[in-house]
Amino acid sequence: MTITAAHVPAIVALIAGILILLMPRLLNFIVAIYLIFVGLVGLGVFKMFHL
Template sequence: MNIHLSFGPLVALIAGILILVMPRLLNFIIAIYLIVIGLVGLFGSHGWPFS
């Protein structure tokens, strides 16, 4: 049996759990998400950072 974990859903799961435990983290998690998405959009997703 081979288990394949993708990065996006794993990060979403961890972020969701952290937001439930500590709701004040929501602002930081959204900010980090937007920064990462912006950097991927600027530099392209060809091999950077997680593909």
């Protein structure tokens, strides 16, 4: 299975959801990191690194 740019937000959301269930206090940090990451992916910042 190859991971494309379309799969990255889904994988990050799944990991964030699991971490929130395990440690609810991390919710603010996880949401902030997720939103920053999705924003960078949406802007195509990671394309220059060929990820």
